[in-house]
Amino acid sequence: MLSSGAKAAVFVSVLSLSGVVGIETSVAFTSSGVSTASAAQPSSSASAAFIPDAASRVNLFVGTTNGGHVFPGATIPQGMVKVGMDTDSPGNHAGYDADPIFNVTGFSQLHDDGTGGAVPLSLFKLFPFAKCGKGNTFEECQTSIAGRKTLRKVLEDGTPDDAAEPGYFASNLSTGIRVELTSTRRAALHRYTFPSGIKFPRIVVDITNDGQQSSTDPIMDLDEKTARVTGGARFAGSFGPGRYSAFTCVDFKGDGYDLGAPTEFGAWLGNFPVKQTVTITQLYTSFTDELGALFTFNPNAHGRTSILARVGVSLISPEQACANAEQEIPDFGFEKVRAASRAQWSELLGRVQVDPKGVDSEIVDLFYSSMYRTHLSPADYTGENPLWNSTEPYYDSFYCNWDTYRTLFPFMALHDPATFARIVRGMINIQQHEGWLPECRGATVKQFIQGGSNGDPILAEFLVKFQEQADALSVPADALYTALLADAELQSQNWDLQGRQANIWKTLGYIPQDVFERSGTNSKQVSRTLEYAFDDFTISQVAKVLGKTSDGQKYAQRSENFNNVWNPNTTFPGRKDIAGFMQPRFANGKFNFTDPRHCSIHDPRHATCFLNAQNHDGFYEGSPIVYTQYVPHDTAKLIELQGGTDSFVQRLNFIFDEGYFDSTDEPSQQIPFMYHYANKPGLSTQRSRQVIAEFYNTSTNGLPGNDDSGAMGSYVAFYLAGLYPLPATKQFLLSSPYFPEISFRNPVLNTTTTIRANGFKGNPSDGTGGHVFVKNVTIDGQPWKSNCFIEWDAFTNGSLVELQLTDDIDVSCGAGADALPPSLSTGGYD
Numbered sequence: 130m131l132s133s134g135a136k137a138a139v140f141v142s143v144l145s146l147s148g149v150v151g152i153e154t155s156v157a158f159t160s161s162g163v164s165t166a167s168a169a170q171p172s173s174s175a176s177a178a179f180i181p182d183a184a185s186r187v188n189l190f191v192g193t194t195n196g197g198h199v200f201p202g203a204t205i206p207q208g209m210v211k212v213g214m215d216t217d218s219p220g221n222h223a224g225y226d227a228d229p230i231f232n233v234t235g236f237s238q239l240h241d242d243g244t245g246g247a248v249p250l251s252l253f254k255l256f257p258f259a260k261c262g263k264g265n266t267f268e269e270c271q272t273s274i275a276g277r278k279t280l281r282k283v284l285e286d287g288t289p290d291d292a293a294e295p296g297y298f299a300s301n302l303s304t305g306i307r308v309e310l311t312s313t314r315r316a317a318l319h320r321y322t323f324p325s326g327i328k329f330p331r332i333v334v335d336i337t338n339d340g341q342q343s344s345t346d347p348i349m350d351l352d353e354k355t356a357r358v359t360g361g362a363r364f365a366g367s368f369g370p371g372r373y374s375a376f377t378c379v380d381f382k383g384d385g386y387d388l389g390a391p392t393e394f395g396a397w398l399g400n401f402p403v404k405q406t407v408t409i410t411q412l413y414t415s416f417t418d419e420l421g422a423l424f425t426f427n428p429n430a431h432g433r434t435s436i437l438a439r440v441g442v443s444l445i446s447p448e449q450a451c452a453n454a455e456q457e458i459p460d461f462g463f464e465k466v467r468a469a470s471r472a473q474w475s476e477l478l479g480r481v482q483v484d485p486k487g488v489d490s491e492i493v494d495l496f497y498s499s500m501y502r503t504h505l506s507p508a509d510y511t512g513e514n515p516l517w518n519s520t521e522p523y524y525d526s527f528y529c530n531w532d533t534y535r536t537l538f539p540f541m542a543l544h545d546p547a548t549f550a551r552i553v554r555g556m557i558n559i560q561q562h563e564g565w566l567p568e569c570r571g572a573t574v575k576q577f578i579q580g581g582s583n584g585d586p587i588l589a590e591f592l593v594k595f596q597e598q599a600d601a602l603s604v605p606a607d608a609l610y611t612a613l614l615a616d617a618e619l620q621s622q623n624w625d626l627q628g629r630q631a632n633i634w635k636t637l638g639y640i641p642q643d644v645f646e647r648s649g650t651n652s653k654q655v656s657r658t659l660e661y662a663f664d665d666f667t668i669s670q671v672a673k674v675l676g677k678t679s680d681g682q683k684y685a686q687r688s689e690n691f692n693n694v695w696n697p698n699t700t701f702p703g704r705k706d707i708a709g710f711m712q713p714r715f716a717n718g719k720f721n722f723t724d725p726r727h728c729s730i731h732d733p734r735h736a737t738c739f740l741n742a743q744n745h746d747g748f749y750e751g752s753p754i755v756y757t758q759y760v761p762h763d764t765a766k767l768i769e770l771q772g773g774t775d776s777f778v779q780r781l782n783f784i785f786d787e788g789y790f791d792s793t794d795e796p797s798q799q800i801p802f803m804y805h806y807a808n809k810p811g812l813s814t815q816r817s818r819q820v821i822a823e824f825y826n827t828s829t830n831g832l833p834g835n836d837d838s839g840a841m842g843s844y845v846a847f848y849l850a851g852l853y854p855l856p857a858t859k860q861f862l863l864s865s866p867y868f869p870e871i872s873f874r875n876p877v878l879n880t881t882t883t884i885r886a887n888g889f890k891g892n893p894s895d896g897t898g899g900h901v902f903v904k905n906v907t908i909d910g911q912p913w914k915s916n917c918f919i920e921w922d923a924f925t926n927g928s929l930v931e932l933q934l935t936d937d938i939d940v941s942c943g944a945g946a947d948a949l950p951p952s953l954s955t956g957g958y959d
């Protein structure tokens with residue numbers, strides 16, 4: 130066993146790589162000209178922009194190799210269209226891979242960020258040809274995916290010649306063609322700049338090749354005069370059984386010259402373009418499902434040949450795809466669209482300001498890059514819901530709520546409640562039409578639930594924090610509560626896609642391992658029990674703020690059901706002193722046994738706990754030893770079950786020192802902060818900082834696993850802010866930020882809340898030690914009761930939260946009875 134000190138010594142020192150040269154000085158000062166206040170000054174000075182353009186600090190390539198599946202292309206915040214490069218890499222879930230050995234297969238319009246499952250979306254690829262075959266003829270163009278594969282230009286440092294910033298993506302292909310992409314909500318604008326002297330600039334429109342090459346029922350027509358292409362097909366969902374339809378509309382325009390009519394045109398099938406055909410029904414489409422359109426355009430006789438392609442997308446019809454494009458990008462103004470997208474990002478990201486003085490510049494970049502990814506999903510598909518008509522917003526790409534409820538929505542609550550409200554309205558509207566909240570959803574397709582009914586904590590997070598603003602934000606509190614009750618009370622007939630196994634939950638108070646109910650794989654019973662318990666806690670919180678006292682008590686009581694899968698007699702193999710685990714249980718009350726190491730890196734059976742036919746052991750994406758810590762609403766009870774604070778702390782240490790902490794999956798996310806509940810917040814500060822140092826950085830492999838639709842991004846952003854949220858409560862666990870000051874501007878509350886770290890001396894590069902431990906807190910100049918948490922009213926008030934830092938890790942939450950963060954069994958939450 131490594132001691133925690135020995136473990137720390139093997140941490141890779143990420144930050145020291147960029148070293149002293151990376152240390153920043155403030156680029157802007159508060160009105161007083163002093164950025165790190167030494168004197169307590171009970172007024173918020175946070176309106177100063179320390180980072181004049183926060184969007185300039187976003188590195189879009191973080192996590193674009195090594196399984197991060199991050200989307201680095203162009204989009205607006207929560208944009209439906211996410212236009213980007215697709216490569217032929219194995220893990221191209223977001224289209225792209227930063228490794229230049231992989232070929233480019235096209236530039237498609239829709240993507241998700243950081244998902245698993247089968248490759249989602251990646252629809253409607255465009256691709257430019259500089260030359261086709263020896264003769265450079267139309268017929269020689271290799272139009273299929275395999276045929277058109279092209280490498281990127283590689284720079285001297287071995288990286289591909291790709292560039293990206295919020296709202297813009299560019300790449301130079303080995304063919305000498307430069308590709309640039311930007312977008313609006315439902316339309317993309319591509320610019321293809323061909324090598325000088327090009328005679329036959331050609332562009333392929335690919336209608337059928339989504340990321341899974343799953344299309345059926347393709348349609349396509351092209352206009353020989355204008356080169357407009359309309360089409361669509363049906364495609365497979367990514368993480369579930371359903372299929373969806375999608376449509377596109379592509380128009381071309383010369384950039385700075387009159388393109389005229391295409392000089393050659395035709396539909397293509399596989400590698401066979403057929404001149405003069407205008408619709409795929411003229412081709413023998415049953416021979417291959419790869420098809421689209423190909424054009425040869427006039428070059429620019431007076432300069433560089435640059436061709437704009439405007440691509441509208443719709444889930445309703447090709448006509449609506451055209452209308453979307455015409456409405457959102459009427460004049461093909463590339464720089465205008467790009468600037469508008471960038472302005473949205475700059476405003477949004479600028480709501481959170483960090484003082485970079487004395488902070489390694491990589492940390493500033495890591496913060497804004499992580500925050501950026503919290504605004505990719507869910508995506509605003511309003512107007513594109515083919516299932517029913519509604520005037521409510523429609524959001525999609527919930528992939529999945531189990532990933533994002535913990536940190537993404539709580540982060541959004543801090544600076545973007547207006548978007549949060551629209552997402553919640555859209556979720557309620559889905560529940561009203563389908564009977565259940567969306568859980569895991571992509572392109573209107575219901576996908577597999579990972580945990581419980583994890584829409585509940587999202588809705589509850591909104592209402593607990595914004596009850597007073599709900600009316601003004603058009604969120605119907607009654608309908609929200611009704612949606613929660615559907616999850617809590619009604620048996621879903623397909624509970625692996627929506628809702629819960631509610632009946633047995635209500636009668637037994639846990640999900641038994643040996644009861645097979647129709648429709649739904651009988652798996653992950655223990656982790657679902659824990660998730661249902663937390664979901665019910667969040668419902669109890671909503672009931673409380675709505676004044677439904679008896680409901681509040683009922684669901685609070687049900688949230689204690691985690692006790693029902695606690696087996697005090699299960700011990701860790703070889704460690705009788707580590708006793709008590711969450712375990713699978715039969716309907717008759719007897720326990721089964723799952724090795725606490727199950728599906729960890731030390732599992733002797735090397736089992737996984739993903740969704741698969743072999744997974745009957747009760748747990749999903751987390752080993753029993755991790756899930757045994759997962760009761761966010763009642764950690765005090767966990768401490769009691771685990772034999773008191775000393776053995777609780779020992780168990781936390783064991784999890785880290787023996788490698789059971791799993792930074793790639795969400796159930797581990799809270800664990801570094803759990804020392805708070807044992808009154809040892811210094812250990813939380815150190816563990817959370819060690820986790821950042823070891824696993825998160827701004828390189829292309831800077832994520833340990835999938836970004837999970839921004840779940841990892843928001844988690845990193847919280848850690849760097851020195852906060853960790855408890856969804857659906859008014860409390861945030863408190864540590865020290867990586868900055869002398871961080872502020873959150875909340876446009877709905879019209880407040881700016883500042884956390885200032887007095888005595889900030891920089892961040893230890895490996896996360897160990899340092900002058901980073903919180904020894905005292907004041908809020909608006911008044912002593913605050915705890916060093917371990919702050920309340921939501923600090924954000925509604927727009928407070929100045931001042932931390933006093935020390936290098937003594939042995940700090941405490943404070944002496945008072947209410948200094949420890951709340952737990953349900955020790956008085957509960959206000």
Ligand SMILES: *[C@@H]1O[C@H](CO)[C@@H](O)[C@H](O)[C@H]1NC(C)=O
Nearest residue numbers: 217230231232275278279280
């Ligand atoms: C990229 O395409 C080239 C040419 O088609 C091919 O030789 C090469 O193997 C491809 N690379 C990969 C990684 O598939």
Ligand SMILES: *[C@@H]1O[C@H](CO)[C@@H](O)[C@H](O)[C@H]1NC(C)=O
Nearest residue numbers: 290291292293299300301307
């Ligand atoms: C591509 O090449 C152009 C010059 O033709 C250059 O300006 C640009 O920086 C290169 N890289 C990218 C990603 O656009």
Ligand SMILES: *[C@@H]1O[C@H](CO)[C@@H](O)[C@H](O)[C@H]1NC(C)=O
Nearest residue numbers: 445446514515516517518519
């Ligand atoms: C929505 O309304 C449009 C226009 O009235 C109609 O064509 C369409 O069928 C409706 N869609 C659904 C799913 O009801």
Ligand SMILES: *[C@@H]1O[C@H](CO)[C@@H](O)[C@H](O)[C@H]1NC(C)=O
Nearest residue numbers: 695696697698699718719720
């Ligand atoms: C645990 O062991 C004790 C002592 O043998 C026994 O009384 C108790 O019933 C056991 N509990 C469970 C849940 O098996």
Ligand SMILES: *[C@@H]1O[C@H](CO)[C@@H](O)[C@H](O)[C@H]1NC(C)=O
Nearest residue numbers: 642643713721722723745746
């Ligand atoms: C009990 O657990 C074992 C080990 O995980 C498993 O193989 C078995 O199927 C479980 N029993 C039942 C009835 O689910």
Ligand SMILES: *[C@@H]1O[C@H](CO)[C@@H](O)[C@H](O)[C@H]1NC(C)=O
Nearest residue numbers: 141143824826830831832833
């Ligand atoms: C960046 O993070 C990744 C993923 O956790 C890790 O594998 C890699 O070693 C880190 N890189 C550096 C330079 O620390």
Ligand SMILES: *[C@@H]1O[C@H](CO)[C@@H](O)[C@H](O)[C@H]1NC(C)=O
Nearest residue numbers: 875876877878879880881927
């Ligand atoms: C927001 O607050 C500022 C000062 O804190 C005030 O001047 C402004 O009127 C407020 N705006 C709204 C819409 O309440």
Ligand SMILES: *[C@@H]1O[C@H](CO)[C@@H](O)[C@H](O)[C@H]1NC(C)=O
Nearest residue numbers: 908909920922923925926928
């Ligand atoms: C927020 O303001 C209210 C009303 O002025 C006050 O009672 C409360 O203590 C403040 N909260 C904090 C955290 O300062």
Ligand SMILES: *[C@@H]1O[C@H](CO)[C@@H](O)[C@H](O)[C@H]1NC(C)=O
Nearest residue numbers: 905912913914915916942943
């Ligand atoms: C912080 O310091 C103040 C003033 O010394 C003291 O009143 C307060 O109790 C301290 N707070 C905690 C949580 O220790």
